[in-house]
Every structure is written in structure tokens, then in C-alpha cells.
Amino acid sequence: MSIQHVDWSSGTWLHPPVSVVPGPGGDLVVEPAEGSDLWRHTSYGFVHDDAPALLAPFPVGSAAEVAFHLDYGEQFDQAGVLVRVDERTWVKAGVEVSDGQPQLGAVVTRGVSDWSVAPVPEWTGREVTVRVSRAGDALTVRARAGAEPWRLVRLAPLPPEAVATAGPYCCSPTRGGLRVRFTDWRRGPADAALH
Template identity: 45%
Template sequence: MKRTSVNWREGSWSNEPEHVTIERGILTVKARQGSDYWAHTFYNFRHQDGHALLKEWYPSEAIEVSFSLNTFNNLYDQAGVMIWLNDHQWVKSGIEMNDGVPHLGAVVTNKNSDWSLAPVPDWKNKGVVTVRASFFNHALILRARAGEEEWRTVRVCPFDTDKKIYAGPFLCAPKSSDFVVHFTNWFRTAPDEDLHRQPQ
């Protein structure tokens, strides 16, 4: 399957951001302060006011979203890929600032959220990060890379593929009043062929 760009205008926002522009193929989005996606675990609150640009997604293909890390500075600044089934079942994966360091991680939510993350301090200076989501053997595989380095596996988790799924870029600013993300690409491409084989 040939890698194909998804037009930013094909998606619909789950919640309207504070500001959106598209110029020279770059989607620039300013998040609303206090925006987030989270359900109950540890923090005992539920937020569904983050910003996800969603389009129907088919398990027969993978999606990739790329964005610049240059604007990630404050606690919990985050962006990446959202995979959405319904209000109680969704997954977000990407980069999130934690204690001054960019972290690569995922939040898997099935009524309650499950958060995993790992620091990637060297990615801050590599410019663009790409997050990839694909299905294989009824599992959702999440990967990411900085620049053109090899893909890192972020998470493998169950996800219901028998229902209509939506996916696309997301961002949230739980603390920041001025968090802006520059999304550079949104691709449809061939799905993973194996968990231990690098996607092409």
C-alpha cells in the first residue's frame, strides 16, 4: 500500500481548539488551557475536552502523524495519535512533557485510564516525531520515532475492531495557556507485517 497523505480538512475536531491554521501543508493548533483526555485513575477526575482531529480508520491500514517538538515546554504538554471507539474506550499515544523532560508514552482507556511512559530527552533536539498506529492479530500496535531513526514499539494492547473506529492527531494542554503544536504530516499507509519487523 502506498503511503498517502490525509488532508487535514478531512478530519473533524472532537473539541474545537483555541486556534487552527493550515499553511503550506502544516497544521498549527493552539490548545485550550485545561484541555485533556483522562479517566479516573490516580487523579480521580475525568476529562474529555482535549482536541482530536478524527477521521474513520480501517484496521486494514496504518496511520502515522508527525509533529515538531519545538514548542513542548510545560508540564503535561502533549500531542500524538488518538484512536477513538467511544467515550469509555480510547487510546492516545505520543509525546508528553513530564518534569521538564519529553516522554514517549500511551494512555489506554477502558472506562479507566492506564498510563505508561518512558523518557526520551534526546528527542527534544531531533525536531520532528512521528507516531504510528497499526493493527495486527487483533492487537493495536503503537510505535514512534524521532527523525528517520528506527521505530520504537511503545505499546501493544487490545482494541475492539468490530466497531467503527476513528483516529487522527491530538493535542492537550492541561496546564499551559500558550501551547501550540505544528503537525507536519498525517499519512495512511501499509499496516505492520509483524511485531518484530520494522514498518516500511
């Protein structure tokens, strides 16, 4: 199985966004609601589970890629890919603005959320692709800007028996008016190796 384009109509919205507008060249421009987010408890004490995400089945042995333009810059604006089992078990990975700059990272949630980030200011204004690969009991997250080499972002457990979905997500915890331009959604076989 090779990497194949996924039509936007193949997904189902977890939470509908404020607006969804087809863009030029097959892009999809998504506006999340003000205050939308995905988070469970840790440090902040709150639970948010209202970010728009366009999800499709994500079986063991497969990978999903989501590409978008990094042209946003307000605190906690974010976009990327969501892998979801249920409201207590999910992983979001992508680029989130924090402390004044874009940060590549992932939130892994199993009852409670944890968060890891690394600054990527040089990715501003570029197309970013986030790839999640599901093999055995693991979810491998990679990302890159343009055609640069993939960077390993996270290795997280995901039970092989879990029924999961995956696809593009975005949210805007602190403001309204964010618009994210997703440029592609692809799926294919899981990565052959971690390294």
C-alpha cells in the first residue's frame, strides 16, 4: 500500500468548526471556535474536549499524514493531527504557538494529559506535515517543514486492540478568528522502523 490522498469528505467531524471553506487547489480552510481545545487535568485543572477534528479509521499497520500552512501566531493557536480512541485516550501532535513562538510538540493523554514541545520558529510561513504511524503497541509521531528530513517528535503507547481514528485538527483556546489552511491528508502503510 502506497501513500494515498484522503478526500476531506471521507472524514467525520468530532466537533464541527465555526466554518469550513474549500480553498484553492483542494485546500480546506477551517475556523475553530474561540476557546476550543483538547486537554485533561494536568497542571491547569480543566478538561477541554471540543476542538474540531476531521477523523477517519486508523487501524494498526497504517500511517496518516496531515499538512497545513504555519501562518498563525497567537498564543496557543494550533494545528496538526489527532489520534483518538475516546475522550480519555488520545494524542494530538502538531505546531502550537507558546511563549511567543511556534512549538513542535505532542500531547499524549491517558486519563490525564502530558505535553512536550520544541521551538521551530524557522518553520513560520511554511507548509508543515505531521505524520503518525501505528505499528504494534506504538504510535510514532514525526514532522517536517517542506521536504526536509522527518524529525521524531514522540513515541507513545497505543494498545493494538484499541479502535482509533485519526485526522486533521485545529483549535484556538484563547481567541476567535483563527483560520488554518490544511493542504493535504494522506494515508498509507506504517513506518517500517523507528530509526
